[in-house]
Amino acid sequence: MKNENEITFEPLLGPDDPLPYEILNREGETPLLLICDHASNRIPKSLKKMGLSQDELNKHIGWDIGAAGVARYISNELNAPAVLCNYSRLIVDCNRQPGDPTSIPKISDGIEISPNHDLTESNQVQRSEAVFWPYHHAVTEVGAHLWRKGPPPALFSIHSFTPELMSRHEERPWHISILWKRDPRLAAPLIEILSRESGLVIGDNVPYSGWEDAYSIDLHGAAPGLPYCAIEIRQDLIANKAGEKKWGKIISDALREIMSDPSIFKVKHY
Numbered sequence: 001m002k003n004e005n006e007i008t009f010e011p012l013l014g015p016d017d018p019l020p021y022e023i024l025n026r027e028g029e030t031p032l033l034l035i036c037d038h039a040s041n042r043i044p045k046s047l048k049k050m051g052l053s054q055d056e057l058n059k060h061i062g063w064d065i066g067a068a069g070v071a072r073y074i075s076n077e078l079n080a081p082a083v084l085c086n087y088s089r090l091i092v093d094c095n096r097q098p099g100d101p102t103s104i105p106k107i108s109d110g111i112e113i114s115p116n117h118d119l120t121e122s123n124q125v126q127r128s129e130a131v132f133w134p135y136h137h138a139v140t141e142v143g144a145h146l147w148r149k150g151p152p153p154a155l156f157s158i159h160s161f162t163p164e165l166m167s168r169h170e171e172r173p174w175h176i177s178i179l180w181k182r183d184p185r186l187a188a189p190l191i192e193i194l195s196r197e198s199g200l201v202i203g204d205n206v207p208y209s210g211w212e213d214a215y216s217i218d219l220h221g222a223a224p225g226l227p228y229c230a231i232e233i234r235q236d237l238i239a240n241k242a243g244e245k246k247w248g249k250i251i252s253d254a255l256r257e258i259m260s261d262p263s264i265f266k267v268k269h270y
Contacts, residue, residue: 009122012091012130017044020134023142024075024082031153031265032255033143034075034082037094037135037216038159039068042087044130050090051114060162061108062088066238066247067160073248074158078255081146083139085131090116092127094135095215099124109166139220151265154186155221156255157230160238161207170207176247177203177232179210179217182270185227186258193254208232225267 013020022039041062043049049057056062068084075082085094089105090113096103104124106116146153159179163172176194180187187210194202210217210230221228231251238244258264 007122007125009126009129012046012126013044014046018042018086020086020131021138022084022086023138024072024084025079026081026142026145028075028079028081028146029149030078030080030259031146031150032078032080032259033139033146033153033155033220034071034080034158035139035155035216035220036064036067036071036082036084036158038064038089039071039084040086040088043091044087047091047115050088050116052090052111056111057088057090059109059111060160060235061111062090064158064160065162065235066233066244067158069241069244070160070233070238070248070251071158073245074156074252074255077248077252081142083135083142085135087131091130092124092132094132095213097215098128098132109162111166136216136219139216143220151262152224152226152267154259154264155217155226155228156186157217157221157228159208159230159232160235161232163234163236172207172234174201174203174206174232175234175237176200177206177208179205179208179214179230179232180228181210181214181218181222183222183227183229183268185264185268187229189258190229190231190254193257194250197250203232222270225269227264227268 041057071082093103104116178187217228
C-alpha cells in the first residue's frame with residue numbers, strides 16, 4: 001500500500017551526468033578537510049542549462065569563480081583531502097538549509113532563474129536527493145576517514161565573492177575575508193597571518209558572515225567540535241590559473257603555520 005505522505009520523484013541525474021561531488025586526495029595525511037560548496041557551474045542534462053546562456057552560468061551566480069582551483073592547489077600542497085560539489089548552486093545551494101527559500105534561488109543578482117519558480121515539494125526534494133545530500137554525505141565520510149587515522153581534523157571551507165554585484169552598488173574592498181563563529185582556533189591566527197601580507201585588505205565576517213551563511217561549517221565543523229572557518233576570496237584575484245596558484249600558496253603557507261600548533265587538533269565546543 002502506498003503511503004499517502006510519501007514524496008516520489010524521478011532521479012534528476014542521468015547516466016551521462018557526473019557524480020554530485022568530486023573527492024581529491026582521499027588518502028591525504030594532513031588532518032585538514034577542505035570543502036568547496038560552490039565549486040562548479042554544471043547543470044544536469046535534464047535541466048537544459050536552466051534556460052540560461054553559458055555566459056550567464058559562467059558568472060558568479062552559477063558558482064564561486066576560482067574557488068575550486070584554489071582548493072585543488074591547497075589539497076595538493078598540504079597533502080589534504082578535499083570534497084568539491086560538482087553542480088551549480090542554482091540547482092540547490094549546498095550551503096543552505098533545505099526548505100529555506102534561498103536554497104533554490106528564483107532570482108540571483110537580478111537574473112531570473114525561471115525553472116526554479118513554482119517548484120513542487122517533490123521537485124525540491126529531487127534536487128536535494130540528487131546533489132545536496134550526496135555531497136554532504138561525502139564530506140562526512142571523507143572527514144570520518146581522516147579522523148579515524150589521526151587527531152580530530154580541522155575543517156576549511158573555500159568560497160569566492162564577486163567584487164561588484166549587478167543588482168546593487170556595494171563597496172567590497174577586501175581581498176579576502178574570514179568567516180567564522182565562536183571558534184577562533186583557525187580564524188584568529190589566519191587573520192593575523194594574512195594581515196602581515198603587505199597591501200592586503202582582510203575582512204572579518206564581511207561581505208558575508210559565519211553567523212549567517214554557515215550551513216556547511218556548522219554541520220561539519222561546529223557541531224562535532226572541530227576547528228573550522230570559511231574563506232571568501234575576491235573573484236577577480238583568482239579568475240585565472242596564475243591567481244589560483246598565487247592565492248593557493250598564500251593560504252597554504254598560512255594554514256601550514258597554524259597547523260604547526262598541535263593543540264588545535266582536539267574536540268572543543270564553544
